[in-house]
Amino acid sequence: MNRVYNFSAGPSTLPVEVLETARSEMLNWRGSGMSVMEMSHRSKWYDDIIKKAEADLRELMNIPSNYKVLFLQGGAWTQFAMVPMNLMKKGKADYVNTGSWSKKAISEARKYGKVNVVASSESAGFTYIPELNPDTFSRDADYFYITTNNTIYGTRYTKLPETGSVPLVADMSSNILSEVYDVTKFGLIFAGAQKNMGPAGVAVVIIREDLITDVQPEVPTMLQYKVHAENSSLFNTPPCYSIYICGLVFEWLKKLGGVSEMQKINEEKAAILYDFLDNSKMFKGTVRKEDRSLMNVPFVTGNKELDAQFIKEAAENGLVNLKGHRSVGGMRASIYNAMPIEGVKKLVEFMKEFEAKNRV
Amino acid sequence: MNRVYNFSAGPSTLPVEVLETARSEMLNWRGSGMSVMEMSHRSKWYDDIIKKAEADLRELMNIPSNYKVLFLQGGAWTQFAMVPMNLMKKGKADYVNTGSWSKKAISEARKYGKVNVVASSESAGFTYIPELNPDTFSRDADYFYITTNNTIYGTRYTKLPETGSVPLVADMSSNILSEVYDVTKFGLIFAGAQKNMGPAGVAVVIIREDLITDVQPEVPTMLQYKVHAENSSLFNTPPCYSIYICGLVFEWLKKLGGVSEMQKINEEKAAILYDFLDNSKMFKGTVRKEDRSLMNVPFVTGNKELDAQFIKEAAENGLVNLKGHRSVGGMRASIYNAMPIEGVKKLVEFMKEFEAKNRV
Numbered sequence: 001m002n003r004v005y006n007f008s009a010g011p012s013t014l015p016v017e018v019l020e021t022a023r024s025e026m027l028n029w030r031g032s033g034m035s036v037m038e039m040s041h042r043s044k045w046y047d048d049i050i051k052k053a054e055a056d057l058r059e060l061m062n063i064p065s066n067y068k069v070l071f072l073q074g075g076a077w078t079q080f081a082m083v084p085m086n087l088m089k090k091g092k093a094d095y096v097n098t099g100s101w102s103k104k105a106i107s108e109a110r111k112y113g114k115v116n117v118v119a120s121s122e123s124a125g126f127t128y129i130p131e132l133n134p135d136t137f138s139r140d141a142d143y144f145y146i147t148t149n150n151t152i153y154g155t156r157y158t159k160l161p162e163t164g165s166v167p168l169v170a171d172m173s174s175n176i177l178s179e180v181y182d183v184t185k186f187g188l189i190f191a192g193a194q195k196n197m198g199p200a201g202v203a204v205v206i207i208r209e210d211l212i213t214d215v216q217p218e219v220p221t222m223l224q225y226k227v228h229a230e231n232s233s234l235f236n237t238p239p240c241y242s243i244y245i246c247g248l249v250f251e252w253l254k255k256l257g258g259v260s261e262m263q264k265i266n267e268e269k270a271a272i273l274y275d276f277l278d279n280s281k282m283f284k285g286t287v288r289k290e291d292r293s294l295m296n297v298p299f300v301t302g303n304k305e306l307d308a309q310f311i312k313e314a315a316e317n318g319l320v321n322l323k324g325h326r327s328v329g330g331m332r333a334s335i336y337n338a339m340p341i342e343g344v345k346k347l348v349e350f351m352k353e354f355e356a357k358n359r360v
Numbered sequence: 361m362n363r364v365y366n367f368s369a370g371p372s373t374l375p376v377e378v379l380e381t382a383r384s385e386m387l388n389w390r391g392s393g394m395s396v397m398e399m400s401h402r403s404k405w406y407d408d409i410i411k412k413a414e415a416d417l418r419e420l421m422n423i424p425s426n427y428k429v430l431f432l433q434g435g436a437w438t439q440f441a442m443v444p445m446n447l448m449k450k451g452k453a454d455y456v457n458t459g460s461w462s463k464k465a466i467s468e469a470r471k472y473g474k475v476n477v478v479a480s481s482e483s484a485g486f487t488y489i490p491e492l493n494p495d496t497f498s499r500d501a502d503y504f505y506i507t508t509n510n511t512i513y514g515t516r517y518t519k520l521p522e523t524g525s526v527p528l529v530a531d532m533s534s535n536i537l538s539e540v541y542d543v544t545k546f547g548l549i550f551a552g553a554q555k556n557m558g559p560a561g562v563a564v565v566i567i568r569e570d571l572i573t574d575v576q577p578e579v580p581t582m583l584q585y586k587v588h589a590e591n592s593s594l595f596n597t598p599p600c601y602s603i604y605i606c607g608l609v610f611e612w613l614k615k616l617g618g619v620s621e622m623q624k625i626n627e628e629k630a631a632i633l634y635d636f637l638d639n640s641k642m643f644k645g646t647v648r649k650e651d652r653s654l655m656n657v658p659f660v661t662g663n664k665e666l667d668a669q670f671i672k673e674a675a676e677n678g679l680v681n682l683k684g685h686r687s688v689g690g691m692r693a694s695i696y697n698a699m700p701i702e703g704v705k706k707l708v709e710f711m712k713e714f715e716a717k718n719r720v
């Protein structure tokens with residue numbers, strides 16, 4: 001059986017070239033006589049791997065030297081706690097509620113300080129990104145928190161809030177490296193790897209140095225940014241193999257021309273799908289046009305049985321994991337960086353055929 | 361270049377069969393059309409993988425049904441915080457200080473309550489396991505904490521402390537699955553995977569159900585055992601690929617005859633090395649005989665230049681990572697489950713030759 005087109009929201013498809021390299025290096029990494037999984041994290045070899053991964057990510061995102069790049073465990077969920085535990089010095093932060101993940105971040109932050117929800121699109125089922133009025137922002141907040149792309153609902157910010165001297169913190173889990181961001185606009189960016197970077201089990205944190213400070217001693221050592229920053233992500237044994245795979249993905253992305261090239265391809269991929277949705281009589285996008293994600297494309301037929309039939313038949317045709325999140329229903333095509341344009345074209349082709357066959 | 365014999369203390373050598381399976385399944389796991397790295401953690405396939413890993417571990421360790429098995433991120437270091445944050449209800453625990461890792465666990469626990477160090481071998485450089493006198497144990501402790509095997513110093517407990525109704529908590533990172541333990545003697549066992557189970561990035565926690573309780577809300581959600589137990593390790597995206605590799609290691613160990621068979625092999629491997637050390641005029645073990653580890657064997661020549669020469673020449677002969685931990689010096693051979701007996705024999709052969717060539 002051949003490889004499928006995997007539209008999973010995460011963990012998600014990886015570039016075939018990356019998997020092929022990982023396969024060829026599995027028993028013997030570049031003459032070392034061992035797998036990367038077997039390497040001491042203190043070895044010269046592994047040091048090269050993690051340093052190169054960091055350097056490539058810095059190059060790809062144009063990360064200035066006054067930012068640290070950390071590879072941590074525990075995913076975005078651990079960041080939901082680490083951000084307030086490390087950054088809430090005055091005990092107050094602004095959050096925008098644009099979906100499930102924002103809500104989780106908000107409820108976790110409330111354990112550690114006052115959270116001001118400046119805007120929310122919850123009452124409309126998170127189908128858009130709310131307008132943000134800087135007059136409603138707290139001037140004395142420790143930080144201002146957004147989720148740049150909302151995996152479940154398929155929305156994304158097309159412009160960043162102007163937060164002045166208040167550091168902007170972003171959960172970029174589902175669209176990091178998919179479009180060009182100016183890192184200097186952020187105080188902290190974090191992202192779980194399992195969508196656009198590599199396997200689950202590692203999260204990247206990009207943090208401006210002035211935000212790395214001593215914290216209350218009750219904060220677990222492993223949840224202190226300072227500890228990891230001072231030890232270049234080698235305070236404890238890092239998730240070595242996952243970082244290695246991320247490094248291969250970064251190399252792949254560089255070869256492809258970097259993030260600006262990737263963005264063009266992503267815009268092209270998304271346009272193919274959205275254009276079809278806008279013209280289909282059967283399938284409809286669920287999100288306000290201006291806020292559409294380049295990564296996650298939810299759509300429905302309006303008929304649950306038809307949705308189920310579509311998902312089933314698509315899978316039979318090698319187009320898998322198209323079921324929407326249980327909170328939205330319908331379908332969702334996650335078309336991250338590693339989804340080739342051919343996959344999107346095949347999906348649209350199949351949707352056309354399905355529509356023709358099932359016309360009422 | 362061929363594979364080397366890798367004596368690294370962790371991450372460490374894995375069974376070749378496991379790496380070969382991982383390699384063959386890299387691009388297409390059993391007809392799924394995708395790598396395990398690309399699979400949704402909510403998929404039927406991944407559910408089979410994680411459930412089988414758990415079932416096999418339960419079988420291997422004979423884990424009773426009133427214990428939960430959790431696959432968590434953050435390694436042993438995160439457990440150093442999770443154990444006191446979740447278990448210190450009365451605010452007091454007994455710890456035995458048998459090395460670097462115990463010390464770290466102690467200092468982390470002190471953030472959350474009173475720690476009573478009932479015994480320590482620190483003044484003797486941790487070269488033995490101290491005698492334990494139950495009269496010195498706190499009757500009202502929330503738990504009693506030990507490190508069953510001390511990776512850096514090469515010591516291990518050969519009998520467990522009698523803690524009565526106080527739950528015994530063990531960091532078993534460096535000898536889990538290497539010898540038979542009676543799980544019912546413990547309240548909680550944890551172990552980072554990267555020595556005897558799989559790649560870095562996942563830790564196994566085996567916890568008696570009555571110890572899984574609600575905790576203070578300030579404990580980060582990700583650090584609450586209850587959250588992970590209630591969600592069968594799928595509260596958030598787990599380190600999927602690392603768990604898959606652990607599963608392959610568990611299968612390998614079952615095929616080999618399970619832990620009791622593995623223990624016999626480990627005893628045989630260790631005996632080969634210790635017998636040589638006891639008879640060598642050049643190399644000496646550094647640990648009290650009764651407390652010698654089956655997993656980590658530190659030794660010295662007594663001459664730093666000779667140590668360095670040995671380590672260098674051994675590496676040139678495909679016997680790598682024999683350098684001792686910086687706090688002990690000399691050499692250390694970590695001979696975990698996956699180190700074949702041939703590797704140990706080759707090492708001893710090489711030590712004999714080296715001794716003959718460098719006789720004073």
